Amino acid sequence: MDSVKVGLIGFGTIGAGVAEILLGKAETIARTTGKKIELAKICDKNTTADRGVAVPPGVLTDDMSEIFDNPEISIVIELIGGVDVARTVVLRALEAGKDVVTANKALIANCGPELFEKARSLGRTIGFEASVCGGVPVLASLQTSLLANRIESIKAIVNGTCNFILSQMEENGADYQDAVKEAQRLGFAEANPTLDVDGTDSTQKLAILAQLAFGAAVDWKAIPRVGVDVVDALDVRYARELGRRIRLLAVAERTDEGLELKVAPTLIPETSPLAKVTNAFNAVQIIGDSVGELFYQGWGAGRRPTASAVCSDVIDAALGRTPVTFNSLNLWSDQREGTPLKDAKKIEGRAYLRLEVDDRPGVMAAISDAFGRRNISIASMIQHASADAENPRVPLIILTHAATNDALEDAIAELDAAPFTHGKTARLALLD
Amino acid sequence: MDSVKVGLIGFGTIGAGVAEILLGKAETIARTTGKKIELAKICDKNTTADRGVAVPPGVLTDDMSEIFDNPEISIVIELIGGVDVARTVVLRALEAGKDVVTANKALIANCGPELFEKARSLGRTIGFEASVCGGVPVLASLQTSLLANRIESIKAIVNGTCNFILSQMEENGADYQDAVKEAQRLGFAEANPTLDVDGTDSTQKLAILAQLAFGAAVDWKAIPRVGVDVVDALDVRYARELGRRIRLLAVAERTDEGLELKVAPTLIPETSPLAKVTNAFNAVQIIGDSVGELFYQGWGAGRRPTASAVCSDVIDAALGRTPVTFNSLNLWSDQREGTPLKDAKKIEGRAYLRLEVDDRPGVMAAISDAFGRRNISIASMIQHASADAENPRVPLIILTHAATNDALEDAIAELDAAPFTHGKTARLALLD
Numbered sequence: 104m105d106s107v108k109v110g111l112i113g114f115g116t117i118g119a120g121v122a123e124i125l126l127g128k129a130e131t132i133a134r135t136t137g138k139k140i141e142l143a144k145i146c147d148k149n150t151t152a153d154r155g156v157a158v159p160p161g162v163l164t165d166d167m168s169e170i171f172d173n174p175e176i177s178i179v180i181e182l183i184g185g186v187d188v189a190r191t192v193v194l195r196a197l198e199a200g201k202d203v204v205t206a207n208k209a210l211i212a213n214c215g216p217e218l219f220e221k222a223r224s225l226g227r228t229i230g231f232e233a234s235v236c237g238g239v240p241v242l243a244s245l246q247t248s249l250l251a252n253r254i255e256s257i258k259a260i261v262n263g264t265c266n267f268i269l270s271q272m273e274e275n276g277a278d279y280q281d282a283v284k285e286a287q288r289l290g291f292a293e294a295n296p297t298l299d300v301d302g303t304d305s306t307q308k309l310a311i312l313a314q315l316a317f318g319a320a321v322d323w324k325a326i327p328r329v330g331v332d333v334v335d336a337l338d339v340r341y342a343r344e345l346g347r348r349i350r351l352l353a354v355a356e357r358t359d360e361g362l363e364l365k366v367a368p369t370l371i372p373e374t375s376p377l378a379k380v381t382n383a384f385n386a387v388q389i390i391g392d393s394v395g396e397l398f399y400q401g402w403g404a405g406r407r408p409t410a411s412a413v414c415s416d417v418i419d420a421a422l423g424r425t426p427v428t429f430n431s432l433n434l435w436s437d438q439r440e441g442t443p444l445k446d447a448k449k450i451e452g453r454a455y456l457r458l459e460v461d462d463r464p465g466v467m468a469a470i471s472d473a474f475g476r477r478n479i480s481i482a483s484m485i486q487h488a489s490a491d492a493e494n495p496r497v498p499l500i501i502l503t504h505a506a507t508n509d510a511l512e513d514a515i516a517e518l519d520a521a522p523f524t525h526g527k528t529a530r531l532a533l534l535d
Numbered sequence: 536m537d538s539v540k541v542g543l544i545g546f547g548t549i550g551a552g553v554a555e556i557l558l559g560k561a562e563t564i565a566r567t568t569g570k571k572i573e574l575a576k577i578c579d580k581n582t583t584a585d586r587g588v589a590v591p592p593g594v595l596t597d598d599m600s601e602i603f604d605n606p607e608i609s610i611v612i613e614l615i616g617g618v619d620v621a622r623t624v625v626l627r628a629l630e631a632g633k634d635v636v637t638a639n640k641a642l643i644a645n646c647g648p649e650l651f652e653k654a655r656s657l658g659r660t661i662g663f664e665a666s667v668c669g670g671v672p673v674l675a676s677l678q679t680s681l682l683a684n685r686i687e688s689i690k691a692i693v694n695g696t697c698n699f700i701l702s703q704m705e706e707n708g709a710d711y712q713d714a715v716k717e718a719q720r721l722g723f724a725e726a727n728p729t730l731d732v733d734g735t736d737s738t739q740k741l742a743i744l745a746q747l748a749f750g751a752a753v754d755w756k757a758i759p760r761v762g763v764d765v766v767d768a769l770d771v772r773y774a775r776e777l778g779r780r781i782r783l784l785a786v787a788e789r790t791d792e793g794l795e796l797k798v799a800p801t802l803i804p805e806t807s808p809l810a811k812v813t814n815a816f817n818a819v820q821i822i823g824d825s826v827g828e829l830f831y832q833g834w835g836a837g838r839r840p841t842a843s844a845v846c847s848d849v850i851d852a853a854l855g856r857t858p859v860t861f862n863s864l865n866l867w868s869d870q871r872e873g874t875p876l877k878d879a880k881k882i883e884g885r886a887y888l889r890l891e892v893d894d895r896p897g898v899m900a901a902i903s904d905a906f907g908r909r910n911i912s913i914a915s916m917i918q919h920a921s922a923d924a925e926n927p928r929v930p931l932i933i934l935t936h937a938a939t940n941d942a943l944e945d946a947i948a949e950l951d952a953a954p955f956t957h958g959k960t961a962r963l964a965l966l967d
Contacts, residue, residue: 120825124683124825128683128685131685132682132683134872135682135750135863135864135871135872136682136863136864137862137863137865138863232680238823238825238826238827238829239829240676240679240680240681243675243676243679243680244672244675244676247672247675247679247847247850247851247856248664248672248675248844248847249672249843249847250564250567250568250846250847250850251556251560251564251842251843251846251847251850252843253560253563318567376811376832379808379811391670391843392839393552393556393670393839393840393842393843393846394670394833394834394839394840394843394844395670395833395834395837395839395840396833396834397670397671397831397832397833397834398830398831398832398833399829399830399831400808400829400830401826401827401828401829401830402826402827402828402829405827407824407825407826407827408825408826408827410683410825411681411683411684411823411825411826412680412826414682414683414825415679415680415681415682415683418679418682418683419679422859422860422863423859424679424856424859424860427854427855427856427859428854428856430569431567431568431569431570431854432567432568433569439567440566440567
């Protein structure tokens, strides 16, 4: 039986999951696929920590060159995370003639064009299924099963941490900060959850989806982004009153004026399958012109689901499917036809705004006027009278009709600077 | 650019959808995949009907040999349906050196071993993504993305017609017969819906899933099967009272005693994602040991979604992915390691039973006794007093604890023969 040797760089949580599969299931995978996949080397700075995986002697090393310089190793798995070191590792692996598998969305979102060009020029491949939605094979579907489709839209919950936080707020009426703490306690959020809760992680994943589904080469930093860190317990309550749930949605949508991309906590109708996604699950709704509406849900992170995706990439590379896919699709290249991006400022949508305002005459008129002058039509306002005469500030909820990003930002800037508002306006998206 | 010629046999609803894609999107697919796919010939007995697709001159024929004898055609799509003629067509295509793509679950479920052996012996391939769940790429996932997993269970709604009928009964309180008529009116059910409503279609699809996920070579006719044709409006109402919904579930589950396979209308908790699948949607919940719970939902039938899957198989074959997958997995062969089947009589599960019984003293005792003697434990009974003194028959609902298929069938046979019951006991499955 044919045998393929694999080197793993980065022996953290996901790395341990991958080692567990490749070491523990080698025989089953060989019997199922006809290919023996041997995890020959694992490299990590820390060679002493117990990861709960029995590693055969001689496999663990702290010297990457034992992987790069081993001509028998043909596939390198990068699980270091971050961008700079990971980029160097991937480039070095490609230059050493290895195919690469990575779970690193930040790396792909930041360095996709460079890495894919390098891989093509060297006749190598990069597998990155685990970089978006962990165990949910949405990248595989976009690269194979859905190729006969013109993708019309993708609406996705790609960050399990944020979905867990929102679910907690919804189910237990928890405050944002308490929900974050609970997520940390259960291991769904890191000690510093900034890149999750500010939407960075979701935006990088959306950039990857946009390349696969629409051929759009997009700088993720240019995608309009709001994180769950603006969501208050009040918003969750109001959303429910409006028959909606709040989910951090990454949206890519084909319009007549180009591709709209955005990430924001979004009030979605409770009847939508996306509204029913609770806990730390990920989910993706894809609409294709032939397939219609397609919906996936599963674990987007965690040791085992992510390792499942990484190992499927390793198997694909070992069997020889990856080169076919990789070479035909020309990802992140000029060869690939892309849908032009719509100017972010021109993106239209309904908004849910929450302001803290003084509860006194004239305030509502001034606010209405700020919107009216920008042709933003208000669908409804919710304001309850202040219960506290000493502190006559009240939350004011405004739902707008469709308005451009530009006009909304402008109106919000004016209101945030006004003497009758306090703090910054929280702006969520609203889907009908 | 490389070019691949394709022949299509069967120009019905799905065939027209496939022609629409291959003729209408040829340029887009070529730009995306780097391969030109040319629909060179379409064969159908009827060459005059208007299918709403503009077919270039010289493409349509009623003579299959124009496809088999054309050495330039390398891929044949079989969309005739049924088993006998389709089998002959597929064998002839393989013998003529063509790769085959089919949407025909009856063909694969009945002739899988023969056809796959023939394809292997001739160095050809068979793509059959569209045979289960139409546009939902669940077969692709099982053959690629989930290979690092030991699949623990599959619970699937694979028949859109039945799901539509059950949804109608649920949402509108419709009778079974009225729901069938509505399904026929909207094109979700055929004039003769027998193979859908009696569970045959679902059982054939389950047999295919069992081969892919568990390596089980199973005669679909041996799988315990109940169709939606036993479901009454009463059952839908009682299910709701029990916090459940009724869905026609195809279930494959790994147990210590082997693989359990069954198809039955099943009362599932309303919180399950499967309970939320309405309309004619298909859905599959897969549990893998690494990936955990994975859920797919989409259109399982219809011209465009099915054509999307057929064309993805054509693209896979044209690009050269299919041979890799096909040759490594050894489907329906002795080479493939299979999970042994559990004896159907030993399959345990909770049951929901509905009997029509005389509302008189002694009946409940006799019924309880019939179950008690077989060690079937009754969890609850629902019986309302008869409102009609002239016709003192009442429906009686019995929920059992877990019991073997054998014991349940035996008890039901005794009760159906008793003088105090009328008609046959309706038996549904019950999931917690």
